[in-house]
């Protein structure tokens with residue numbers, strides 16, 4: 121035990137990343153104003169640039185005349201900066217800053233500054249780029265370029281009561297720094313919102329007539345001509361009369377002018393849009409109160425034979441916000457490719473049918489169900505997983521999570537229920553779409569209306585709703601615990617309302633029976649009170665790999 125702890129400590133020391141030296145982000149109120157989302161958006165966090173967020177051109181609606189940015193130096197000294205604004209059409213828009221163009225990022229707390237945008241007397245769409253160069257050392261300058269597209273409307277040219285928009289209910293913690301859960305995920309979610317809306321608008325326009333809900337036995341021959349037949353035997357889907365109330369609803373005010381970004385995004389969702397009639401549902405895998413997971417088959421256009429898929433969908437009585445959430449969460453891993461991730465394969469948000477998400481199905485099943493089945497194995501005693509098996513599964517999950525973090529995504533809900541595993545113990549992390557509905561015992565509301573995986577949350581996520589790579593590491597510790605206990609409920613004796621106090625007092629999950637000290641030490645590290653003291657996934661992988669080598673040396 122002692123030697124393992126020592127070894128862990130050494131590998132953390134070796135791998136610890138150099139501390140970054142400044143933050144640049146948009147406050148929650150600002151993100152809400154521009155994108156309608158409840159999160160902070162970090163452009164630079166601890167000196168690391170969020171490349172994904174940087175590529176996103178944020179549309180600035182006509183009624184917004186001021187952009188706010190927040191920064192702070194973490195270097196222990198003020199950091200010199202220089203900034204400049206580049207406007208594509210200076211006759212249509214002028215700008216001014218309320219900080220000096222050359223100065224220092226202060227230490228000892230955040231500073232917010234504003235870029236005022238003053239439209240000229242005519243309608244226009246103006247691109248602007250704000251470039252900030254920060255000197256981190258004499259030889260090292262970090263440059264970021266933040267792009268905006270300002271919509272100017274003749275009738276809306278005067279600074280109006282924009283602050284009204286900012287004062288949103290529920291953003292009570294404006295002064296608090298939420299370590300933006302998601303950095304780029306935030307931009308991505310915004311992107312998805314815009315694109316879902318764009319898609320709906322397009323689809324409404326091209327709708328020819330209302331398709332009766334049909335029974336489709338297999339693949340309809342009309343498939344390539346007419347979309348929108350029913351999905352599978354007698355499966356009725358929710359007809360969305362109106363687009364789901366996505367949070368970026370404010371886009372409507374400028375979509376008219378601002379068509380380009382949404383068209384690009386729209387193309388992206390089109391890439392994975394599948395025709396409903398090419399999907400056939402076979403059997404129900406998991407069922408919740410409004411969501412279902414089916415096994416099915418999908419006959420891709422031009423493919424020889426249909427392929428097996430999993431279909432996540434909402435039931436008829438699902439509310440629009442549940443549907444919106446399904447899409448938003450389901451697309452969280454879209455576009456990623458890693459052997460330990462299960463990203464969405466296709467999506468359907470056709471008019472007149474419940475939206476659904478398609479995932480490749482290659483013998484994987486839900487890990488939580490799998491573990492429970494191991495425990496309740498009908499043939500005699502529980503089919504124990506060997507320690508080696510557990511470590512191998514944990515390693516794969518850690519590699520999937522490491523990849524996510526490299527892509528600057530925070531999963532926020534790592535747990536056995538959000539992984540799949542096959543008979544060869546190959547593991548993939550999935551998104552958490554429908555998990556609340558399919559595993560209701562794993563989620564609790566603490567007075568607010570938000571159903572959260574309380575027992576998997578890091579202390580700071582519980583108390584401040586802060587989500588970071590370090591809170592993913594905490595959840596991974598609980599996932600390890602689930603693996604070694606064959607999916608027992610964590611902290612089963614603790615009231616969800618008491619969890620924060622319980623953790624603050626230093627209590628943690630107990631060492632499971634049969635769990636080797638080395639493995640428990642890894643979990644315990646994941647649950648360090650301070651986020652900085654938790655290992656990263658790269659460190660976890662080294663340590664788990666080490667332990668795995670030890671285990672296999674003697675067999």
Ligand SMILES: *[C@@H]1O[C@H](CO)[C@@H](O)[C@H](O)[C@H]1NC(C)=O
Nearest residue numbers: 204205206207208247249251
């Ligand atoms: C301003 O932007 C234009 C086009 O985006 C570019 O050609 C030009 O070099 C930029 N000017 C500066 C000073 O960055």
Ligand SMILES: *[C@@H]1O[C@H](CO)[C@@H](O)[C@H](O)[C@H]1NC(C)=O
Nearest residue numbers: 186188218219231232233234
């Ligand atoms: C700039 O203006 C905003 C209000 O628009 C204010 O919140 C902020 O404190 C100002 N910053 C500075 C450095 O004066």
Ligand SMILES: *[C@@H]1O[C@H](CO)[C@@H](O)[C@H](O)[C@H]1NC(C)=O
Nearest residue numbers: 138140167256257259260261
């Ligand atoms: C500048 O800092 C970054 C981040 O710390 C580092 O990756 C890079 O190598 C540094 N460049 C130089 C020239 O020191």
